[in-house]
Amino acid sequence: MFKSLQRLAQTSVIALGLGLALSAQAEPTKVTYLLPAPPNSPAFAPWIIAKEKGYYRARDLDMTFIAAKGGVDVAKQIGAGNAMLGGAIGDTPIVVRANGIPVRAVAVLGAGGVTMIATNAGENIQTIKDLKGKTLTVMSYSDTTYYALLASLRKAGLSKDDVDIQAAGPSGVWQLFSASKAQAMAGVPDWVVNAEDAGLKYALIPREQVFESMAQAILASDDAIEHHPEVVRGVVKATLRGLQDIIDDPKAAAASFARAVPAYAGKEASLEKTLRLYVEYVYAGQPVLGRIDPARLDTVRKFYVSEGIVPREPKLDELYSNQFIETSTAAK
The missing domain is CATH 3.40.190.10 (Periplasmic binding protein-like II)
Structure with a gap:
């Protein structure tokens, strides 16, 4: 009788342990993502919509957005290890790499300049x-x-x-x-x-x-790219899916954004107007969604250096990585 109870207790402990292990495996990876301004701005609609529609969660990511003080500050915080990823304009790595900050763009959201x-x-x-x-x-x-x-x-x-x-x-x-x-x-x-x-x-x-700068980009630290590539890949693909939703249907995207940010409830018409500006001037014309054009980045880099905006010319291949943008269906 005692042995039977002992075996039952052991079985229960094993079952409980397995249950806890499975529960731990099911927990999504927590990701802090820095944005250059408060996340309730329509400028960040691709990210907000991706979270609202569960695209990050589908890739086992639990995203938290935190506002920094501009894109350069985002890059500095990432370079210091305070976050793995963040958002800024695609030009930003040119500015910070010249000062030894180890970040690069891993996706750019559109073929136009955002400024x-x-x-x-x-x-x-x-x-x-x-x-x-x-x-x-x-x-x-x-x-x-x-x-x-x-x-x-x-x-x-x-x-x-x-x-x-x-x-x-x-x-x-x-x-x-x-x-x-x-x-x-x-x-x-x-x-x-x-x-x-x-x-x-x-x-x-x-x-x-207007200077041909770049659209908003997803920035990642060199360390994150090397040691946490699946997190970077998941963030890139989920965000690009949110971007594709905006391109496909700005009106529906405005409704999704308003659900995620209740302060915009009743302002969907204005939101749609904003998103259409983005689609027309920023998002459109990119042959492969998210892919960084090295030639364009090189032109921007050379201009920044020649005009003294940055003190030295950082290496082009240290400014970006397209390894997370495999094909024209990368956003799917």
Whole structure:
């Protein structure tokens, strides 16, 4: 009788141990993902929609988004080991690699540049050169959109001393612009729509005059790429699936985003307008979704160095990796 009870107890312990082991295996990997601004911005719709629709969870990832202070800060935090991954403009590795920070882009979300230069339509500003003597807003002096603005000014023969650039934060960047306290703004499409919704009539500086910087990118540390490739791959593929949803149906994507961020409930029409700007100016025209074009990155790299924006030319192959973008169906 005692032996039977002993065997039963042993069996129960083994079963409990197996159950705990299986439960542990079922737990998703926790991933902290840094974003250059608060995650409730439509600029981050591919990530928010991917989480809302369970694309990360389907790859056994438990994503937590945390806001940093601009794209360069994202890269610095990743390089310091405070997170494996984060988001910034694809130019960012050029800026930080020159300072020895070991991060690179592993996907870029679109073939266009994410930085737009919007002007108050009443100011009749037609060109970059017309910005001389004007006040412009940017999110911060450490965000890559700021560097794209500097490059655009230099391309037109101007320097930052020819204009008054004010770092106003992710809300102030468009609020000062819409309140006519600045004649122009360098930022992402959602801030342009925010200014329009606030009653401002705006005009966009023609795309060919704006420095051909890159779209938003997924950044990863060298350590994460080497030692946690499946986490990086899962984040890339899930995010690209969210991106594809936006390209396929901006209206439905706006509804998904509003469900994930309740503050946007009832604002789906404005969200759709923002997402369509992204699709038209940023996301479209990429032959393989997410793939980084080395030739374009090289052009951006050389310009940053030649104009003194970075002190030295980092090696091209240290700036990116396409190893997580295998085929044209990478987002599927």
